[in-house]
Amino acid sequence: MSWFPERNNQTWLQKMCAGILKAGPIPKHVAFIMDGNRRFATKNSMDRAQGHLQGFNKLAETLEWCLDLGISEVTVYAFSIENFKRSKDEVDCLMELARQKFSKLLHEKEMIEKHGICIRVLGQLTLLPQDIQETIAEAVCFTKHNTRAILNVCFAYTARDDICTSMREMTNGVKQGIIKQSDINEELLEKCLYTSQCRKVDLLIRTSGEVRLSDFLLWESAYTCLAFVKVLWPEFSIWHLYAAVLHYQRNSQAVEVARQNNQIERERLQRESDHKCILEELEEQMQIKGDKSRDTSNIQSKVAQYAKIRNHRVQCFVDGLNRRRAQYFEKLTCNHS
Ligand code: FPP
Ligand code: MG
Numbered sequence: 400m401s402w403f404p405e406r407n408n409q410t411w412l413q414k415m416c417a418g419i420l421k422a423g424p425i426p427k428h429v430a431f432i433m434d435g436n437r438r439f440a441t442k443n444s445m446d447r448a449q450g451h452l453q454g455f456n457k458l459a460e461t462l463e464w465c466l467d468l469g470i471s472e473v474t475v476y477a478f479s480i481e482n483f484k485r486s487k488d489e490v491d492c493l494m495e496l497a498r499q500k501f502s503k504l505l506h507e508k509e510m511i512e513k514h515g516i517c518i519r520v521l522g523q524l525t526l527l528p529q530d531i532q533e534t535i536a537e538a539v540c541f542t543k544h545n546t547r548a549i550l551n552v553c554f555a556y557t558a559r560d561d562i563c564t565s566m567r568e569m570t571n572g573v574k575q576g577i578i579k580q581s582d583i584n585e586e587l588l589e590k591c592l593y594t595s596q597c598r599k600v601d602l603l604i605r606t607s608g609e610v611r612l613s614d615f616l617l618w619e620s621a622y623t624c625l626a627f628v629k630v631l632w633p634e635f636s637i638w639h640l641y642a643a644v645l646h647y648q649r650n651s652q653a654v655e656v657a658r659q660n661n662q663i664e665r666e667r668l669q670r671e672s673d674h675k676c677i678l679e680e681l682e683e684q685m686q687i688k689g690d691k692s693r694d695t696s697n698i699q700s701k702v703a704q705y706a707k708i709r710n711h712r713v714q715c716f717v718d719g720l721n722r723r724r725a726q727y728f729e730k731l732t733c734n735h736s
Contacts, residue, residue: 400456402504402550403514404463409637416641417468423648426601426624428472429465432615433458435607435631442631448492453633455500464637466514466548468644472598474551476615480523480560494528497554501534508541515547521593522556523564524727529734536731551597558617565591568720577716581676582709585665590717594619599658602647604640606632622658624650673706674698680705 409417433454440450458475465473478493485493504511504518511518520535527535535554568591572578578587589595600616600623608629612620626643628635681693681701 400459401507401510402459402462402500403466403507403510403516404459405510407463407467409467413637413641420641420644420648421469424651425469426644426647426651427470428474428598428600428602429470429643430474430476430600430603430616430620430623431458431461432476432603432605432613433632434605434609434613436633438607439631439633447489448496450633451493451496455496457633457635461635461640462550464640468640471547472549472551474521474553474594474597474600474616476553476556476613478522478554478556479614480526480555480557481614483526483555494531497527498531498534501531501538504538505534505541511542512545515545516542517545517549518542519549519551519596520554521551521561522554523560524555526555533731533734536728539728540732549597551594553593553615556593557614558612558619559614561593562588562618564593565589572716572720577719578712579676579709581672582713582716584669584672586669587713587717589618590713591720592618595717595721599623601651601654602626602643604628604643606630606635606639622654622661624654669706670702673702673709676709677701677705 436450436454437447438450439445439453440447443450445453458477462473478497482493483490518538520539524532524535565588569578569583569587573580573583594616597619600619602624603612603616603620604626605612606628608627610627616623624647626646628639628643630636630639677698678693681695684690685693
């Protein structure tokens with residue numbers, strides 16, 4: 400099955416319910432933990448490969464429902480770093496599925512362009528076979544300018560690995576003198592995550608009745624509405640999606656208030672940190688000049704000037720990181736063609 404089948408075969412009742420839902424706030428970014436493929440296979444006397452294929456087909460269907468509802472960004476947990484510990488047979492089967500489906504995507508360029516879909520693949524891609532890395536890079540590069548809808552596929556991903564990678568990038572930046580240790584904060588950590596280009600996750604849906612996050616979007620889901628659905632992923636239906644969106648609508652205001660409070664707190668902490676840094680600089684200058692007291696005149700304008708320079712320093716660091724990450728994909732596409 401194609402990634403974006405154009406069936407549009409919803410019943411009048413489904414269309415009517417979508418219309419009613421659209422009168423309320425629609426989550427702009429929805430994430431899915433597509434769990435339960437193997438249990439589905441067992442339940443239906445199929446082999447595991449078939450279960451995962453049904454899982455992919457369900458993903459394609461779900462993307463269509465999301466587009467129809469006006470959900471412009473979707474993130475899916477397609478393969479966790481932990482999944483490498485599964486039997487060789489199963490890992491090979493999931494890799495083969497990825498190989499086939501990402502290759503198929505390259506044959507659907509026209510349709511992807513028509514819908515303006517941007518595909519990002521997030522995770523430690525170097526853990527994947529070289530040919531899959533190259534196919535993924537090709538898909539990422541040819542869709543990167545599209546903006547109407549975004550699909551983030553988390554592959555060879557765990558949230559804790561992402562956070563550790565981000566921390567490593569920041570400490571390297573400090574070591575190389577590009578940023579200062581005092582520049583490290585929540586905002587910068589976020590900008591170094593694989594998900595840095597994504598909008599805030601509004602709703603996270605996990606199927607199969609498990610009620611945990613299994614190392615998926617741990618940082619990003621701090622202020623996210625969570626929905627746990629009992630059915631196995633291949634059994635997920637448009638009605639489950641509608642119910643989850645309704646659950647979001649009932650809770651979105653509380654989530655928004657919590658986000659705003661977090662933003663206010665971040666800004667306060669940033670002002671406090673800038674102020675502290677300026678005082679430390681003045682202290683240093685005092686010691687160099689041998690003055691007896693700190694020159695604290697115009698402290699507010701000094702803090703403002705410091706914040707401007709800090710912003711510029713941090714932006715240069717983040718731009719450099721993004722450039723390196725983009726180059727990784729570009730280099731792979733040279734190998735592929
Ligand atoms: C979890 O079910 C599912 C996975 C580990 C794989 C998910 C992958 C897909 C749906 C296909 C996506 C493919 C591409 C190319 C994007 P499980 O295996 O943990 O099943 P269980 O919970 O019943 O054991
Ligand atoms: Mg599972």
